Amino acid sequence: MGSALTTIGLPVALGIIMFGLGLSLTLGDFARVAKHPKAVLIALGCQLLLLPAVCFGLVMLFQLPPVLAVGMLLLAASPGGTTANLYSHLFRGDVALNISLTALNSVIAVVTLPLITNLAIAVFLPGDNTLGLQLNKMVEVFAIVLAPVVLGMLVRRWKPSFADAMDKPVRIASVIILIVVIAGSIVTNLDLLLANAAQLAGITVLFCVISLAVGYLVPRMFSIERRQAIASSFEIGIHNATLAIVIAQTVIGSVEMSLPAAVYGVLMFFVALAFGFVIRGRSEVTFPTRQEGQESAAR
Template identity: 50%
Template structure:
């Protein structure tokens, strides 16, 4: 989990390309629509900020995690959605503008909620309080990585629509390729940790990942949000900023405890696979439903 070419070069480059590709498919109208109908944003924030920490706490307690690993799992729950959630939402035909809006809002609110949740977790599981400084620098980085390339892509779409249309497919393919490379590199880099800690925290991290995704998709559906909005919220909540959680846990200036970073390592490896399966599943269900409707219409 030390700083490497993976975290300092490949990951930012991959995220930049991903965000550029998303910007090529967006217009300002997508964002004004989200602002005009704020219910989806409020539901997403309810899931992310209020319900998810309690779900994580229940999993940490029921799975009997050692205290440091339990705090690490709670740190992950307190972290904002990852920027790659926007890519998976795009691939799954979700409301990408809603994703980007939630990522931006969550990143700002996390400045307050992350220290609060982590300090409460330290007190509960370890019986100690430790100040976690407000992460203004990390929030600024998220804004730069998310909004910079997205804005460039949107500008190209507006000023050079023909060029942006030509760039869509190659940028999308390049995004997927970079994502696969980053995941493969992460698995190789953390292979020793994966083997030694999997029995202790693997099941809990996977359970939290699946619970996050299901909560993020099915609760909005129960609250009558449309399918695209529910996919966006599911991806936003299911894909956490594991890099941020690892950085906070490992930093000598913050928690200075690499054991607390272990849940984020496992979660980061699981979430890309489960997000891909989730996206495939909801789209397969949609196609099956459309086929049944078409078949019923042809018989009538």
């Protein structure tokens, strides 16, 4: 197990991040989902069904050890994070859709994350009763994921001016605390991380690329407009690695299981940035929507 810096610091850092997310959310962000049901359903289908299947295939292809295999599935089950909103803004995606997807995914993950993780443990670590997310641990997942978000939303509802004033400081504080805690976690488990980094670098980069590509190409194939496809791409491709690390280390109690998320959490920033430049340079007629096709024909 990690030091107090990781066992206490990581949940605190994640709590501040999720509280900051709640400060930026209103009930209208959930209601907005109804305005773009097709885009939301396709994005959720990719996130909840397609990506775990892709991740399972990659785990089998790379022949990861069982604990690391479960760690990869735990990462795949983690929802998008607030970083997705930033990348979507940088590359002209529909940020409002990102915010709504993040809000919805955070709620759904309370059920799907334990379900996918337990299925992975049953497949790769059968008979191991020391791991897994039983009911009491699922309550911990709920507390870690949703409680800070709900608290942040309540603060925004009751004290909107305070929420606006605190938004930037909370974001800055969460980044600083997260960097300190993850740095401490790396130092504490450096030998373990170095022993597995080379093995995990390839699969995490490939999984990130596939996630981003699926999030962009599948919506375009279903005639979703480009800005929404960009939003979907980053929402699906940028997983909340911090959440996966916290669940693995503090809820399940396995530092080794958190390694895929730790490696992914470092590399995804570079992969997502490169992918953003790629799709920004793509022709607008790639997988055109019906309306775009009609406009092109008219010209």
